[in-house]
Amino acid sequence: MGDQHGTSGIPEHYLDGFAGTLTEVAATSRRLTREELKTRRTLGEQAADAGHGLRALVVAHLAAARAAWPAVPGSAESSLATLAAVEQAIDAFAEGYERAQRLTVRREEAARREFIDDLLYGRSDLGRLAERAERFGLRLSRAHAVAVAEGPAPCVEGGPVARRVEAAVLARFDSRSFLLTTKSGRLLCVAPGDEDEVLLHFAQQAYAAMGAADTAPRIAIGRPQHGAGGVVQSYEEALAALEMAARLDLAGPVLRAADLLVYPVLTRDRQALVDLVSHTLGPLTGARGGAVPLLDTLAAYFDSGCVAAEAARRLSLSVRALTYRLERIHKLTTADPTDPAHRYMLQTAVIGARLLDWPNRAL
The missing domain is CATH 3.30.70.270 (Reverse transcriptase/Diguanylate cyclase domain)
Structure with a gap:
């Protein structure tokens, strides 16, 4: 057979030898040989690579089997053998088709992963990368x-x-x-x-x-x-x-x-940030219980928009206890958290302390 298309639109060469094999099986009641099964698998792989749908290919095989049926003897034994051969042939063809599809999927996945790696790390030629990007x-x-x-x-x-x-x-x-x-x-x-x-x-x-x-x-x-x-x-x-x-x-x-652009700005000059934290918040280490409770108080106070009641709620404290802590911070640092003139410096120092993981880490 050549490359003519059958009634299903499938090129007939994917059915090469199929009708002849069925005729022979009907006459001898034999099973398909290893070579015949290999041929059907190879044709299945080729059909998958060519982009034909498996459903149409199966329909073409069944139509070919039906067309060949009048030419075979009509005994029950030969009919059963022919049906078994049709099953074997289509199964082998589908196996080859699915194997080709799995290989294609793996190649596509590998290509996609390589593209993503190149895209996120900028390791490929930009012109070539732009061409590959259109595909995705x-x-x-x-x-x-x-x-x-x-x-x-x-x-x-x-x-x-x-x-x-x-x-x-x-x-x-x-x-x-x-x-x-x-x-x-x-x-x-x-x-x-x-x-x-x-x-x-x-x-x-x-x-x-x-x-x-x-x-x-x-x-x-x-x-x-x-x-x-x-x-x-x-x-x-x-x-x-x-x-x-x-x-x-x-x-x-x-x-x-x-x-969050302000944070990279703060970390760009680490020594300046260390100096700010050390000078502004360093005195808190002299408090009973250390600097951490007072530092957490400042963080909650600023994060709540400097609303004492909300900060107290976040810390599970009374407003009076929170106010006492703020006064203690003022006394130790000479900077008043409730004074707008001091607030920016204190808040920046608190952010710096978080970035430097102070006081857990020494400055």
């Missing part, structure tokens, strides 16, 4: 932002959390506008910088899917950046935001790198 729905000429979700348990590619979040995002947005993947146990979403709703929806779904009773997940969103290098930059900003949130115990669940 990203146009790197646009600005993109990266959202990173980190939960109590590592997230794996194809795992239940990743599948649940992907299904939820796909149900609402076009899959060609974003890329969802995992990296280092975290769940990532890369989306156009002007489609913030995609990242926010991803964050909501990731929080719901990754949440645990005792540990809430955190999600950070990097700033939109242009080009392939911009994806790397936005990704690194999101990672830095997660790290900063963990160190400072920042409230979430969604943190934006754009809102």
